[in-house]
Amino acid sequence: MSNAPDPIYSVENLCVRFPLAQPFSEMIAGKERPTVRAVDGVNFSIRRGEILSLVGESGSGKSTIGKALLRLLDPKVITGSVCFEGKDVSTFSKTDLTTFRQRAQMIFQDPYQALNSKLSNFYQVAEPLYVNHLTKTKEELYERVRVAMDQAGLRPPESYMGRFPHELSGGQRQRIAIAGAMVMNPDFLVADEPVSMLDVSIRADILKLIVGLREERGVSCLFITHDLSLAWLISDRIAILYLGKIMEIGKAEEIAANPLHPYTQSLLSIMPKLELRKEGKRELLSGEIPNPTEAPKGCRFSSRCPHAMKRCSEEEPAMSDSGEGHLAACFLLDEKKA
Amino acid sequence: MALLEVTDLHTEFAVGKKTLHAVDGVSFTLEQGESLGLVGESGCGKTTTALSIIKLLPGNAQITSGSILYQGEEVTKKTRKGIRDMRWKEISIVFQGAMNALNPVMTIGDQIADAILLHENLSKEAVKARIAELLERVEIDRKRATNYPHEFSGGMRQRAMIAMALACNPKIIIGDEPTTALDVMVQAQIFDLLERLRRELRMAMILITHDLSAMTDTCDKAAIMYAGKIVEYVRVADLFTEAAHPYTRLLMSSYPRIGSERKMIDSIPGTVPDLTDPPKGCRFCDRCPEAMPICRETPPPEILLPGEHRVSCHLPSLIQKEGAKHV
Amino acid sequence: MITEGQIPHIKNSFIGSFRVFCKNKMGVLSLIVLLFFIFIAVFGQLLVPYDPQSFGQNGIMEAPSASHVLGTDEMGRDLFGALVSGTRTSLLVGIFGTVISMVVGALIGIVSGYRGGKIDALLMRLTDIMLVLPWLPLMLVLAALMGSSIWNIIAVIGLTGWAQTARIIRAQTLSIKERQYIERARVIGSSDFHIIRRHILPDVFPLILADAVTTAACAIDAETTLSFLGMGDITRPSWGMILHYAFESGAASSNAYWYLIPPGLCVLFVVLSFSYIGNAFDEIFNPRLRGRSENGAS
Numbered sequence: 001m002s003n004a005p006d007p008i009y010s011v012e013n014l015c016v017r018f019p020l021a022q023p024f025s026e027m028i029a030g031k032e033r034p035t036v037r038a039v040d041g042v043n044f045s046i047r048r049g050e051i052l053s054l055v056g057e058s059g060s061g062k063s064t065i066g067k068a069l070l071r072l073l074d075p076k077v078i079t080g081s082v083c084f085e086g087k088d089v090s091t092f093s094k095t096d097l098t099t100f101r102q103r104a105q106m107i108f109q110d111p112y113q114a115l116n117s118k119l120s121n122f123y124q125v126a127e128p129l130y131v132n133h134l135t136k137t138k139e140e141l142y143e144r145v146r147v148a149m150d151q152a153g154l155r156p157p158e159s160y161m162g163r164f165p166h167e168l169s170g171g172q173r174q175r176i177a178i179a180g181a182m183v184m185n186p187d188f189l190v191a192d193e194p195v196s197m198l199d200v201s202i203r204a205d206i207l208k209l210i211v212g213l214r215e216e217r218g219v220s221c222l223f224i225t226h227d228l229s230l231a232w233l234i235s236d237r238i239a240i241l242y243l244g245k246i247m248e249i250g251k252a253e254e255i256a257a258n259p260l261h262p263y264t265q266s267l268l269s270i271m272p273k274l275e276l277r278k279e280g281k282r283e284l285l286s287g288e289i290p291n292p293t294e295a296p297k298g299c300r301f302s303s304r305c306p307h308a309m310k311r312c313s314e315e316e317p318a319m320s321d322s323g324e325g326h327l328a329a330c331f332l333l334d335e336k337k338a
Numbered sequence: 339m340a341l342l343e344v345t346d347l348h349t350e351f352a353v354g355k356k357t358l359h360a361v362d363g364v365s366f367t368l369e370q371g372e373s374l375g376l377v378g379e380s381g382c383g384k385t386t387t388a389l390s391i392i393k394l395l396p397g398n399a400q401i402t403s404g405s406i407l408y409q410g411e412e413v414t415k416k417t418r419k420g421i422r423d424m425r426w427k428e429i430s431i432v433f434q435g436a437m438n439a440l441n442p443v444m445t446i447g448d449q450i451a452d453a454i455l456l457h458e459n460l461s462k463e464a465v466k467a468r469i470a471e472l473l474e475r476v477e478i479d480r481k482r483a484t485n486y487p488h489e490f491s492g493g494m495r496q497r498a499m500i501a502m503a504l505a506c507n508p509k510i511i512i513g514d515e516p517t518t519a520l521d522v523m524v525q526a527q528i529f530d531l532l533e534r535l536r537r538e539l540r541m542a543m544i545l546i547t548h549d550l551s552a553m554t555d556t557c558d559k560a561a562i563m564y565a566g567k568i569v570e571y572v573r574v575a576d577l578f579t580e581a582a583h584p585y586t587r588l589l590m591s592s593y594p595r596i597g598s599e600r601k602m603i604d605s606i607p608g609t610v611p612d613l614t615d616p617p618k619g620c621r622f623c624d625r626c627p628e629a630m631p632i633c634r635e636t637p638p639p640e641i642l643l644p645g646e647h648r649v650s651c652h653l654p655s656l657i658q659k660e661g662a663k664h665v
Numbered sequence: 666m667i668t669e670g671q672i673p674h675i676k677n678s679f680i681g682s683f684r685v686f687c688k689n690k691m692g693v694l695s696l697i698v699l700l701f702f703i704f705i706a707v708f709g710q711l712l713v714p715y716d717p718q719s720f721g722q723n724g725i726m727e728a729p730s731a732s733h734v735l736g737t738d739e740m741g742r743d744l745f746g747a748l749v750s751g752t753r754t755s756l757l758v759g760i761f762g763t764v765i766s767m768v769v770g771a772l773i774g775i776v777s778g779y780r781g782g783k784i785d786a787l788l789m790r791l792t793d794i795m796l797v798l799p800w801l802p803l804m805l806v807l808a809a810l811m812g813s814s815i816w817n818i819i820a821v822i823g824l825t826g827w828a829q830t831a832r833i834i835r836a837q838t839l840s841i842k843e844r845q846y847i848e849r850a851r852v853i854g855s856s857d858f859h860i861i862r863r864h865i866l867p868d869v870f871p872l873i874l875a876d877a878v879t880t881a882a883c884a885i886d887a888e889t890t891l892s893f894l895g896m897g898d899i900t901r902p903s904w905g906m907i908l909h910y911a912f913e914s915g916a917a918s919s920n921a922y923w924y925l926i927p928p929g930l931c932v933l934f935v936v937l938s939f940s941y942i943g944n945a946f947d948e949i950f951n952p953r954l955r956g957r958s959e960n961g962a963s
Contacts, residue, residue, distance in 0.1 A: 057521040057522065057524075058521055070852060072848060072851060072852065097854075098854060101852065104852075105852060106848075106849070106852045108845050108848070108849060110845065113844060113846065114846055114848075114849045115846055116846040116850075116863075116864055118867050118868070119863075127850070127853060127855070127863075128853035128854065131850075131853060131854055131855040131856065132853075132854050169609060177849075180853070181853075184853070199379045199548065200379070200548065200549065200550070200589065200592050200593070201379055201592055201605055201606035202605050203592065203603070203605065204602065204603045204604055205605045207602070208602060208605075211602070226521060226522055227522065228522075228596065229593070229594040229595075229596040230594060232594065232596045232600070233594040233596075233600065233602070233603065252600075253600065256596050256597055257597070266523070267522070267523070268597075270522065270523065270526040271596050272551030272552065272554055272555065272593065273595055273596065273597065273598075274550075274551055274554060274578055274590060274593055274595055275578050275595075276575060276578060282530075282555075284523070284526055284527055284530055285523055285527075288491045288492075288493050288523070288524055
């Protein structure tokens with residue numbers, strides 16, 4: 001993966017540990033504060049103009065990775081490296097950070113919460129330009145906001161400017177949020193579940209916008225979702241996360257056609273296919289994703305894996321390459337090869 | 339005689355000086371052991387339909403006409419007490435986000451016991467045995483009855499709510515978006531559980547969801563609702579191949595079908611019409627790609643197609659279809 | 666570089682806010698009441714035919730009459746005159762004492778909540794100390810040290826009354842800080858100052874205003890107490906002082922309603938108008954609430 005041409009992001013051995021509450025007595029005794037590993041040694045890269053999807057259930061650490069990429073987490077909780085165009089984001093100077101903030105943007109899951117309801121739609125879109133002093137005149141600001149809104153499909157833009165987020169539908173709100181991210185012409189976008197709060201009938205429009213940005217402007221994107229079928233639909237590559245680790249990564253078509261990891265296989269089998277399902281085709285997992293504080297030893301999927309062996313709860317499987325950048329971490333693959 | 343028979347149900351909300359026609363002429367039947375999916379976008383009257391059945395409507399809402407027959411008895415004419423006796427014992431409901439509706443300072447067991455004792459006069463031991471049985475039905479260890487809600491995961495809390503809905507052996511269970519806000523795998527588990535319970539207990543089920551794809555694994559029949567009306571009523575087995583209404587077809591094409599050809603999904607332009615002043619013709623006509631002049635003027639006729647398939651549409655191809663009957 | 670004021674459609678432009686304010690009938694009425702009291706405080710002396718401090722030439726405890734509109738007190742002073750000059754003192758103490766409390770409290774609360782960590786711990790311990798200190802002896806000591814001019818009393822009230830505000834504002838700041846739009850503001854490269862000014866302050870402002878109402882009442886009350894204990898500025902009668910003397914002289918038992926009711930009503934009107942103005946401000950800062958007073962429920 002590291003020899004891929006000109007990655008916009010490369011992430012190596014990223015770990016995020018959040019501190020937990022500690023009893024007062026232990027604090028006095030000087031014991032080290034316990035932590036929970038939300039992300040535990042993740043490696044991947046994103047090529048220029050690529051859409052990479054992170055797929056996982058809640059608690060898998062997918063949003064945390066998105067935040068780490070955008071340097072939104074306290075540097076104290078992060079180890080490993082996150083490099084944006086070859087430079088570690090944690091070493092950014094103040095000026096570096098200012099440029100970085102203009103080049104890497106984010107779209108949030110709930111457009112209602114991500115927009116300040118007290119401010120007009122115009123302000124939501126204009127704010128990035130204003131805080132970064134990117135426009136010199138009022139006219140220029142107005143024009144850029146108008147263009148961004150138009151591109152986000154809010155037409156005519158003038159009719160939305162003076163209104164407030166609560167006066168719009170969910171889809172329109174998400175468009176405002178997208179216009180606010182696109183107004184600075186970023187090169188990279190983190191889209192954190194951008195359609196999961198929207199009605200099915202309008203999801204396609206938002207997805208088309210994201211794909212369109214890549215097609216027209218070469219914007220690279222990290223698409224975070226719990227829905228494997230959406231990831232498959234719009235992305236070039238997919239990474240499947242489970243409890244803070246990547247279980248499988250590869251081309252979207254490959255993952256859908258030939259899933260290697262038992263977790264991916266199970267996720268794939270429960271996706272609705274809108275056709276009559278043959279009996280017993282679903283491979284339902286039992287139980288739920290464990291709390292990261294109680295992650296099982298060895299392979300972290302072993303506690304729910306239908307194919308778990310003795311070895312799985314003792315040692316952790318390494319990522320093994322099955323060709324064309326399709327990697328998975330499972331002992332079953334070693335056996336197949338051997 | 340059907341277990342539940344809803345005929346031409348109208349439920350209206352008073353919003354300021356206006357009247358919102360949330361449910362506008364809905365009819366369907368439900369046989370014992372059958373499961374029906376009520377599908378539609380938000381604000382199309384699915385939840386109002388369900389709440390009308392057990393008369394759990396908010397104060398500004400009212401059933402204005404139509405009939406709801408439960409085992410031959412008219413629900414709309416029942417007294418308050420009659421309704422209270424029927425709720426939970428005959429028809430129970432699992433609400434959207436119900437797992438957050440558990441009382442945090444009471445054990446799960448005590449909360450289930452409350453639901454049982456409200457309707458039945460049982461001894462302490464009998465209640466305890468019932469709780470253990472219910473928890474095991476929803477695949478929770480019976481020892482965990484003494485746990486508090488915060489010790490349960492989201493999926494287990496939803497299971498506990500289902501156990502509570504089963505507490506009095508109802509004949510119909512209504513699930514109002516029972517898996518929203520749960521993870522995909524847990525969603526699948528809950529649907530699986532509901533499906534299994536329905537078979538084992540011979541219950542009828544009404545599943546309300548905005549997610550067409552979610553119900554296809556669980557339901558026998560689908561009622562696609564749009565703006566207060568059922569636009570299409572079809573067996574799920576026929577849905578994939580026989581979907582006739584333009585809205586249903588558009589809805590179907592707004593889901594990606596993983597594993598088949600990768601092509602962008604469709605969206606449905608526009609928004610649901612204002613139900614305080616619904617269009618006089620077909621309610622979907624503003625968003626319909628196949629709308630004709632007649633669609634704006636007259637409400638569409640209901641067409642009966644072979645195999646309990648009903649569609650409300652003006653499309654000539656449907657009206658002239660072989661075996662089609664007008665109502 | 667352009668200033669924020671040049672961005673069109675920014676909601677709280679002065680004229681836009683004023684329009685929203687004007688739609689709230691109770692707010693407008695309250696503003697008129699408050700302006701009336703401020704007018705009295707500034708120009709009231711001109712309306713009073715008697716020197717409020719002179720006594721002896723009138724009868725004592727006289728009921729209202731043509732010569733004394735609100736009657737006289739137990740020393741024969743004209744109560745209307747006392748009430749008018751009391752307006753100035755009470756409003757001065759109420760408004761300025763509150764302003765000082767609010768500025769100090771909001772500043773400490775926001776910095777503490779937004780920054781977190783050591784600064785938060787330090788500032789909150791200071792706040793706790795201020796909260797547990799018995800405020801009356803503290804005020805007495807400070808007033809004794811600084812002398813009993815009205816401005817010193819205002820300073821004392823302001824500097825002892827901020828702790829409660831700081832706590833409330835910190836709690837609100839903590840909750841706002843976790844909202845997603847703050848995260849978005851950071852993603853687009855906003856400075857801390859911008860985030861506080863544009864996203865946090867507007868959200869805590871209604872709370873500051875609501876708190877200011879009670880603080881204003883407390884400030885007026887504190888001034889009365891100080892006055893009563895001999896630390897007040899006895900050259901400036903206040904409403905609280907009138908009420909206090911009324912109780913002292915047994916006005917309640919002798920049915921001297923003219924002695925008790927007018928100052929009581931004044932306090933009530935001022936405090937209520939503060940509160941309704943606070944509600945009206947809330948609508949300016951929170952567009953979602955707009956029109957709720959017109960439609961009833963929505």
